[in-house]
Amino acid sequence: MSRLPFYLIVGLLLVAGIAASVHRHIQFEIPWLPGEQRQVWEVEAVINFNAQGGPVEVNLALPTHQTGYRVLTENTASSGYGLAYQGDERGRRAQWTIRNAAGNQQLYYSVQMLVSPEARAPIQAPPQLTSSPWERPYDTAATQLIERAWARSANNMTFARELIRDINGEAQGENARLLLTQEAPSALIVRLLNQADVQAREVSGLLLEDGRRRQPLTTWIQVFDETAETWSIFNPVTGEQGRPENLLLWEMGGRAVLEVQGGTNSRVSFSMMTHHQPASAAVRNHHSDDTLLNFSIHSLPLEEQALFQTILLIPIGALVVVFLRVLVGIKTSGTFMPVLIALAFIQTSLLTGLIGFLLVVAVGLVIRSYLSHLNLLLVARVSAVIITVIAIISIFSVLAYRMGLNAGLTITFFPMIILSWTIERMSILWEEEGPKQVLIQGGGSLxxxxxxxxxxxxxxxxxxxFNFLGVQLILMALILLLGNYTGYRLLELRRFKPITEDEQTR
Incomplete structure (x- = not known):
């Protein structure tokens, strides 16, 4: 019979498991190692304004996932205010509302931003060109500025750089000074770029510095590069192209950062600090949608997560059992009883578990040897052994507590039914094949x-x-491969030792 379908199934399991694991690592930034640390910035925005004794509506622009940063968690503090988060293609905003407020008001918004080199901003369509006509003589000055910068440029990016230098640089001329009487520098640059059919917009960003307080947002200019279909950031003062590593873009939709209706003297300031936390904890806080490709145990409640963290270890134990029994040739009492005992060791610690296991099995074998003289039926005999095991564990737990050995209390984690069947099987093995086989199989199990x-x-x-469920497919493929092995086991090779000794003496 052809083994091709078998190897195809194994290959598909390996490919699917590896692909799923690599996808979770790259797409959702799950770390391969448990001790990795990630940098997280905590930014707090404080809104201050004077309410006028009536209804108030406050709108604040919020940061989103962007190049180099991901939103982890966000919180607000606004006593008595209603709160709603709104989002569209131009960005996210928080809206606070209240029916009646008077006097000085303070609203708080805090966000945790994960520093993530793999993070990318969502694709945004370039805005439509909105260039309003100039009145005389400003139209002539604007045209001359555009033509002068256009002549010294090769593409939209270099054109934006030259235009910024003509408006804010040392070469600022009369045309630039005239237009600056009508527009702020950044708004003027964007307006002239749009007039030259170059898509551009103003964005507000926060320069992150650890421990800084009451910092304002700064204005930057984004220019759309049609050849690369991406946005490039320019410093509106120096014309330098490129985004600083510590720049967090706060508002990218071309709207006001803060809008207050029903209040005066509104302002917003920012405080920030940074810290490091385990990468796994940062990923758990991710605000990413649960899709089929992002299928993970993290979407379950914490109680179920703790349960599955142990359950997902069972295939590892199964792989160890298959390897030791199929390739090495170790005999065990019961096929997967060692896996359940290993799970008990995880709960009790290795030394405590070993001592508890040996005590329970030894006392259980003594009592089982007496039960064998009663000629009971199998079901009644096994039931009696189960009750005996429970009694032994209870007695040992009480004695350990009385002696101040708190570690002895963890013996209750042992699977009592499995221990009972182990005692029953070893007792029958003792009667049929002697104590040697009991020691071989019992020692092999241990x-x-x-x-x-x-x-x-x-x-x-x-x-x-726990973090890469695709590993379960890889373990399945390895177990299938081991199950296909029909050669000699390592412990069986000692049978050929006399033959090799004879060959060496010749």
């Missing part, structure tokens, strides 16, 4: 459980299995 515990309790393994 050795396998310890190795499985070391593999499952590894911090890297726990991190990978």
């Amino acid at each position: 050795l396998t459980a310890v190795i499985a515990f070391l593999a499952m309790n590894n911090s890297l393994v726990r991190h990978i299995t």
